[in-house]
């Protein structure tokens with residue numbers, strides 16, 4: 001085995017292909033190593049459709065980017081034939097070292113995919129020496145193929161949530177399998193609300209899933225979701241979103257009241273924190289001050305805090321009783337002040353969705369999953385930075401959290 005054979009093996013070059021030449025171009029920076037591959041004279045090639053050994057009709061030269069050879073960029077050039085199959089006509093063949101249509105070798109793409117599993121695409125692109133746009137095209141190809149292979153035949157319970165690729169910009173909606181211990185993402189689609197549910201149903205059907213087998217859907221209370229999901233699936237409103245809705249109402253009240261009265265500075269962050277979150281001393285003081293004050297923000301806050309007590313109910317009957325008490329108590333606390341309108345609105349929405357909210361007490365599925373998604377969304381945003389749009393963002397969510405398996409299994 002000589003040096004050429006070693007290189008040929010690494011490239012996946014198999015007969016009739018062989019390595020016929022190599023040349024280092026030192027006129028460019030970094031230097032370029034050019035490897036030339038050719039087929040043996042008179043060799044037959046498989047028709048790309050039926051595989052029948054056929055004569056070459058004609059040849060055209062192609063170049064692929066290969067893994068760097070030490071510090072040198074490496075390129076492979078070969079004259080690739082078109083076969084003339086009696087049945088399928090004149091067609092360009094696929095070479096064993098690259099996939100159809102790609103200007104990179106399989107080994108190059110394998111290393112690229114390995115890197116983007118570990119670091120932001122921009123950083124991986126710098127290491128392998130191509131632009132991030134070109135690397136994104138590779139990533140989108142392999143992730144797209146893997147997503148096509150997803151098997152949803154056993155999907156029984158899902159939850160969905162939406163998030164923006166960039167602040168205030170276009171949304172993606174993410175569907176997760178509530179029974180998956182890790183890699184729970186099964187579908188990501190641009191957009192939000194109703195149309196995404198229709199897209200999910202189509203995706204589900206293409207991947208062996210059956211809507212009637214989905215026994216539970218956990219989502220927030222946005223009207224569009226419920227209208228769309230409720231028509232097909234049984235819906236549980238997720239508790240995390242209930243808390244979020246009331247937290248926002250308290251903050252809206254605080255904002256409006258701050259225009260009339262001076263409120264402690266630390267109050268804003270104290271009331272935005274999760275109910276069980278840790279508070280700084282200043283925040284704890286601000287809350288203590290709030291509790292003894294006659295502020296309308298204090299009323300909104302007390303109503304929101306009752307959610308904690310409801311959540312601890314240990315069964316659906318107890319929860320129903322606590323909620324009845326909560327609604328009565330909240331309406332007593334709520335004065336007619338216009339500033340409290342956001343809380344009244346949240347309460348109306350809560351009452352409206354009461355049965356779906358109560359489902360969580362008879363559900364087998366943890367609501368913690370949706371809260372965990374926020375961490376995933378943040379990670380995906382960071383990995384896609386520099387070239388972030390709904391497509392790259394969705395691709396990265398799949399890459400980080402969908403059961404995609406081995407990207408190169410079918411090649």
Ligand SMILES: [Zn+2]
Nearest residue numbers: 047050085088
């Ligand atoms: Zn053929």
